[in-house]
Amino acid sequence: MRIATGCIGHETNTFSPVATGIDNFKQGTYCVGAEIVAEFAATSTITGGFLERAADLGIEAVPLLWTFATPSGTVQQAAYEMLKADFLARLGEAGRLDGVFLDLHGAMVTQAHEDAEGDLLRAVREQVGDLPIVVTLDLHANITAAMAEYADVIIGFDTYPHVDCYERGLEGAQIIADMVTGEIRPTMAYRQLPLLTSPPSQCSLRPPMSEAIARLHELEARPGVVTATLSMGFPFADIHDAGCSVLVTTNGDQALADECADEFAQYMWDQREAFRAELVSVQEAIEFARRSEGQPVVLAEGSDNPGGGGPCDGTHILRALIAADFQGAVVAIIADPESVAQAIAAGVGEEVELEVGGKSIALHGEPVALCGYVQAVTDGNFVNKGPMARGKRAQMGRTAVVRVGAVEIILTEQRLQPFDAEVLRSVGIEPVDRKLIALKSAVHFRADYTPIAQAILEVDTPGVHSPNLSSYDYKKVRAVYPLSGEVVAWR
Numbered sequence: 001m002r003i004a005t006g007c008i009g010h011e012t013n014t015f016s017p018v019a020t021g022i023d024n025f026k027q028g029t030y031c032v033g034a035e036i037v038a039e040f041a042a043t044s045t046i047t048g049g050f051l052e053r054a055a056d057l058g059i060e061a062v063p064l065l066w067t068f069a070t071p072s073g074t075v076q077q078a079a080y081e082m083l084k085a086d087f088l089a090r091l092g093e094a095g096r097l098d099g100v101f102l103d104l105h106g107a108m109v110t111q112a113h114e115d116a117e118g119d120l121l122r123a124v125r126e127q128v129g130d131l132p133i134v135v136t137l138d139l140h141a142n143i144t145a146a147m148a149e150y151a152d153v154i155i156g157f158d159t160y161p162h163v164d165c166y167e168r169g170l171e172g173a174q175i176i177a178d179m180v181t182g183e184i185r186p187t188m189a190y191r192q193l194p195l196l197t198s199p200p201s202q203c204s205l206r207p208p209m210s211e212a213i214a215r216l217h218e219l220e221a222r223p224g225v226v227t228a229t230l231s232m233g234f235p236f237a238d239i240h241d242a243g244c245s246v247l248v249t250t251n252g253d254q255a256l257a258d259e260c261a262d263e264f265a266q267y268m269w270d271q272r273e274a275f276r277a278e279l280v281s282v283q284e285a286i287e288f289a290r291r292s293e294g295q296p297v298v299l300a301e302g303s304d305n306p307g308g309g310g311p312c313d314g315t316h317i318l319r320a321l322i323a324a325d326f327q328g329a330v331v332a333i334i335a336d337p338e339s340v341a342q343a344i345a346a347g348v349g350e351e352v353e354l355e356v357g358g359k360s361i362a363l364h365g366e367p368v369a370l371c372g373y374v375q376a377v378t379d380g381n382f383v384n385k386g387p388m389a390r391g392k393r394a395q396m397g398r399t400a401v402v403r404v405g406a407v408e409i410i411l412t413e414q415r416l417q418p419f420d421a422e423v424l425r426s427v428g429i430e431p432v433d434r435k436l437i438a439l440k441s442a443v444h445f446r447a448d449y450t451p452i453a454q455a456i457l458e459v460d461t462p463g464v465h466s467p468n469l470s471s472y473d474y475k476k477v478r479a480v481y482p483l484s485g486e487v488v489a490w491r
Contacts, residue, residue, distance in 0.1 A: 001057075001180055003173075004094050005050060005101045006036070006064035008083045008120060011140065012109035013236040013309025015464045015472060016073035017361065022082055024069040027414075032090070036063035044390040046103045046136050049169020057177045062097065064090040068105070070415050071309040077111040084120060091127055098180045099132035100124060101172055102151075106141020107234035114239040114476070118146030125150040132179040136168050139202070140234040140308075143245040148190035152179065154247050156229030158213050159204045161419065161447035163387040175226065184226055185252040189261035193268060194487045195244040196480045197275040198467035199302055199442035200458045202232045205450060208274035215267060219260055224250050228260065230268070236308055236465055242477045244268060269490035272481055277467040279460035282320045289436040290326070294454030296434050302442035303463025304364055306335070307417035310440065313357040314364030316461040317438045318409065322370065327406040328435035332418040333396065340411045343374045343400035350374050354402065356409065363462050372402035372409070375428075380412055382426035386448030388419055401427050408434075419444035421452070442467070 010020060031039045040047040047066065054061045065087045069075075091100070102124070108116035117137075124133060132152050137143065139157040147154065155172050158164050178184040204213050212230060220228040229247040246265045250257040280288070282299075289297035304314035312335040321329045334357045346352035352374055358367035380396030397413025410418075410427055418424075419441050421431050431437060432452050439445050442465065446456065460468060474483060481487045 001098045002060045002062055003099045003101050004062040004097050007066045007103040009068035009105040010108040011071040011105055014238045016309040018073045020069050020072045020075045022079040025067045028069040030067045032065050036066045043392045044166045046165045046169040049166040050173045053170045053173035062094045075110040080110040099176045101176055102135045106137035107237055109237050115144045118144050121150035132176050134172050134176040136172050141231045142233045142242045143231050144241045153186050153249050155227050156231045160202050161388050161444040163447050186249050187254040187257050188249045189257035191246045191261045191265040193244040193490045194480045196235045198277045198469055200277040200467050201275040203443045208271055224253050224256050226251050238474050238476050240478050243480050279458050285457045285459050286324055296437045298449050298453045298456045299438040299459045301440050301459050303461045303466040304440045305442045305465045306415035308465040310465045311360035312415040312440050313360050315357040315368045316365045319368050321407045322404055329407045330434050331409045331438045333410045333412045335412050335415045337413040340398050340400050340413050343402055344377055346374050348374050348377055370404050372404045375403045376401040378427050382422045384420040385422050386420040388447045417441050421448045
């Protein structure tokens with residue numbers, strides 16, 4: 001049994017003015033052929049799980065192209081067409097195949113395609129005919145009717161933070177093997193809800209999301225159901241199909257798939273009021289941390305989350321911490337290659353004058369002029385050790401820690417969501433020894449930080465990834481709750 005596999009992935013924030021080109025994909029994760037196996041084998045990732053179960057089942061995995069650019073603005077059409085052509089060419093050269101397993105995201109937008117994954121799946125379907133196509137999608141996929149039409153099975157994540165990627169890879173390999181042998185004849189039901197929610201409320205570690213996923217698992221355990229998916233969508237893509245959707249796949253029973261999908265979609269619609277984010281101001285968060293008897297207090301700045309297209313150089317929290325002369329704070333991270341170079345040139349143990357951050361998008365704040373002490377310099381390389389993407393290598397580029405008073409700033413050359421505590425430990429900072437940690441992350445950090453955090457606060461700052469959905473000027477999204485008062489039913 002030979003199964004082709006690969007990815008062209010991006011989570012596109014259409015509110016970001018920073019376009020995504022071919023260099024962004026090649027500077028992200030970019031592997032071809034056997035390089036994919038070397039990159040993902042023995043990692044807690046989708047492709048890592050797929051490769052492991054494929055080996056157990058005697059499947060010959062045929063790796064094609066796997067690339068993912070750090071989330072940012074709209075993908076340039078020329079870049080997408082180049083990657084798509086390369087992927088299809090490798091697929092055509094793969095020889096006899098029994099199926100295709102795609103590790104996609106589900107929220108890629110190009111200059112010509114609001115639904116890039118739908119376009120890619122259509123092209124793959126046209127090339128492979130009726131061979132099984134199984135797709136995994138992120139919990140933030142904006143799933144469209146086209147995706148559901150061209151894929152036989154779609155498997156979404158059940159967790160946010162995404163700590164079940166490996167398991168979804170295992171599941172995908174098993175399902176496509178069962179399709180090839182004829183044990184499964186998938187029938188899928190797709191339902192799209194007029195519901196838009198922000199990342200903090202989608203966290204599966206707490207209600208209402210934890211309750212929704214528990215209910216989804218009960219549905220998934222029913223006889224005849226192969227897999228079920230709740231996708232919360234990516235609200236920072238201003239496209240017609242942004243938002244929540246439900247998929248249920250059964251073994252040859254369309255009526256059962258429809259019944260289950262309708263039932264769960266109605267449940268989610270009934271719970272819509274519970275999916276509202278609760279935010280606090282920067283000053284409220286700082287004062288809470290100052291009064292807290294325990295540590296660390298984690299401030300989540302979702303608005304500048306590079307994992308959703310934020311520039312990762314916002315300065316609102318940094319400026320407030322310095323002004324408050326906060327004792328024992330860490331800001332992780334600020335992507336600022338210019339400041340990194342200046343800190344390295346000054347040298348560890350020296351003072352350096354910098355203009356930190358605020359160099360990408362004005363909404364995220366002005367540069368902060370400061371004189372700081374260069375505390376550490378590293379190459380920025382580490383391996384994730386937390387529950388999410390465990391074993392996966394990460395690169396921040398050259399990295400410097402600059403201290404202003406008692407505020408430590410982790411400056412990097414590259415944008416990276418600091419969801420793993422190894423970001424701090426790799427530069428000599430032990431998280432539990434700090435009073436306050438400001439992270440440019442929306443939810444993923446909770447997988448590693450929840451066990452050690454005294455408290456976690458969602459901070460309201462301006463930005464292109466703000467949990468405050470009313471701060472955006474949507475133009476293309478269909479009528480959805482809570483943006484439109486006219487929505488009174490899910491269908």
